[in-house]
Amino acid sequence: MxxxxxxxxxxxxxxxxxxxxxxxxxxxxxxxxxxxxxxxxxxxxxxxxxxxxxxxxxxxxxxxxxxxxxxxxxxxxxxxxxxxxxxxxxxxxxxxxxxxLLFPNLLLPDVPDGATGDDNPVVSAWGGKPPFSFAPKNHWDVGEALGILDFERAAKVARARFTCLKGGAARLERALISFMMDLHASRGYTEIWPPFLVNGASMRGTGQLPKFRADLFKCENEDLWLVPTAEVPVTNLHADEILTEDKLPVRYCAYTPCFRAEAGAAGKDTRGMIRQHQFDKVELVKFCRPEESAAELEQLRLDAEEVLRRLNLHYRVVSLCSGDLGFSAAKTYDIEVWLPGQAAYREISSCSTFTDFQARRAMIRYRAKSGETALVHTLNGSGLAVGRTLVAVLENYQQSDGSVVIPDALRPYMGGITQISLPPK
RNA sequence: GGAGGCGUUGCAGAGUGGACGAAUGCACCGGUCUUGAAAACCGGAGUGCCCUCACGGGCACCGGAGGUUCGAAUCCUCCCGCCUCCGCCA
The missing domain is CATH 1.10.287.40 (Serine-tRNA synthetase, tRNA binding domain)
Structure with a gap:
């Protein structure tokens, strides 16, 4: 607020x-x-x-x-x-x-001016587009040929915009989650396994309600909502609390499935796993003193980038312009991974500072050494969107014979599998 | 799901209709004492909203929302949470 x-x-x-x-x-x-x-x-x-x-x-x-x-x-x-x-x-x-409650957060002064996503300046890039001796395929073609992505059966048991992972893909999803959580936990984030359903007060605290009700799934006859991101349960962990200053900054990482109604996204990314009603995500969440939040945002971004570096996936970082910025955010970096099958950069992480906007809604404060209470600043960023990371691995690590090589960093998590190969005919 | 008990200020724990924003202890922050510390003693500490340049002042808050009453931490209703027992279940 x-x-x-x-x-x-x-x-x-x-x-x-x-x-x-x-x-x-x-x-x-x-x-x-x-x-x-x-x-x-x-x-x-x-x-x-x-x-x-x-x-x-x-x-x-x-x-x-x-x-x-x-x-x-x-x-x-x-x-x-x-x-x-x-x-x-x-x-x-x-x-x-x-x-x-309907007013969006104030922009930080260094947010670039612009109207739409096309105006977001690229602020950095890492790696390069991997060379292919053949025309790289979309992840859904790669995955369906390998028999590891099943869109049709997922639609049968649920509906469109769900995917069933099988065999190597299911294992890869689980490997990615463990890999990311281990990485962040080793770099100063405390691991959290939060509830995947939250009440309306929590949704309001982080800004999903009342404005974005249409994007959420809700349990019938209950004040319980499926989390659209771990940001909601994890940020609200400290709602209505006064933290002591020497505990700050607090840094958490959490895996959750994420559920989004994707209202208004009809016709967008209808094929493949890019835009789903359910996806997995590892989220980084921070609480800090106001004077630290700018530096914490930079570090947050680097912590998210580290995942892609270890996976050796090419990406660039854009700073969201004023017209493209989310409702609750004061400043946001999007990390966009290169997807050769689509010949495009696609968002795989969004790292934001919310300044005191969420803290005011959720009443998250700290007591300074002087004895004064003040609102904390909250930040969060994907580290990373797991489904899209799986897409990036499938597209970037695909081979001419249709198989997919497992990135080195993931091999310890894959039980000896180094490659996902075509099933024998 | 059924039965019972409980929810007070950081913690513990008094308070069953008015002088209670709330005793007391611990913890915390000042001060005295001490070479330093401990102990002891003295003093100070809640949160929010509103008025004020400020000094200062007003109001609200005893899990939450209503109700009874001139007046509610205290009585009534509903809800939420915690604990115990039973049932069920992974």
Whole structure:
């Protein structure tokens, strides 16, 4: 959530960020609702203060056995007035909250300006496109020929946008998860195995609700939602907590399956495993002091990149421009892996700082040595999207005979398998 | 799923209708004492919202939401969580 005090004091700062995002949200209505809310609070506080004093008077009078009928009925009237005002106040609070929750995070100043993903500048690259002596195939062709990806049967038991992995691919998926978790755990991230269903408050805390309800799967008749990313359960681990400063920064890594309704993505990436209702992901999540968050974002990005380097997969990094940035993020790097079968770079990790936006929603704070409490900054990034990493391995490590060589870094996790070969005819 | 018990300020733990934002102990932060430390003694510490340039002040918060009452940590209803026993299950 954006900072309403800042909005009140510096509306032009918020307006400028919205303008850069190409958002058409207007501030007037929110500012007005905020003013109404504060007026009502002042009125209510004054009435309650008065009521409190008169009530004490009544108690004193009763002790002296005085007649209190007049005072009592007067107070009854005052109490009714307060009740009515409190209803109004609740309504006003909700109106401010409902509207404020729809405002995206403020951009960091160094977010490049731009309208769409086409405007995202490439900030770095690693490796090079691997040479092929033949025309490299799409991962679905590679996988179906090997009999390790089964889209049709997955659609039969679930529906479209699900994949069934089999044999070498299933093993590879599991190997990738273990490989990534081991790597991050060895580099200072504490391993977390969180719930895969969360309540609505958690979804609100990280910003999925109320705005992106349509992208989520929900359990019927329960306040339980399937996680779209480990970011949700892991960030909310510290909701409503005050962390001690010497524990910061807190760094977690977590594997979860991710469930996304992919509303509005009809017709996009309909073939293959790029865009699924269910996929696996290893996520990195950090909580830190505000002054550390810029450096932590850079390190987060490097930690995600390390996975691709060890797998020897070519990638580039783009900085999301103002118009392309996600709702909750203040700044985001996307890591895009090279997919030779599609001759394209595809997003495989997204590393973001959310500054205090999620911390304010989820009330995640820390106590500074001075004794003051302040909101932490939260960050997270994929490290990596496992399904897309599997795609990248299939496409980049495919051989002319249709087999796929296992990258060296994964071999310890593959039980001696060095290559996924075609089944005998 | 059934039966019962419980949920208070960082922790422990009092408080069953008013003077309770809440005793006490521990922990924590200052200070005195000490060469230093411990102990002892003195003092200070919750969170949020609002008003104020500030000093300061007001209001709310005893798991959550309602209700009864002039007044609720305390009484009532519902919900959530934890514990114990039974059932079921991996």
């Amino acid at each position: 954006i900072d309403l005090k800042l909005l009140r004091k510096n509306p032009e700062v918020v307006a400028e960020s919205l303008r850069r995002r190409r958002s058409n949200l207007a501030l007037d209505s929110l500012l007005l609702k905020d003013q109404t809310r504060r007026d009502l609070q002042k009125q209510g506080d004054d009435l309650r203060s008065n009521h409190k004093r008169r009530s004490e008077e009544l108690a004193r009078a009763m002790r002296m056995k005085a007649n209190v009928d007049t005072l009592r009925s007067e107070l009854r009237g005052l109490s009714a007035k307060i009740s009515a005002l409190e209803d109004e106040q609740r309504k006003a609070d909700a109106e401010v909250e409902d509207e404020a």
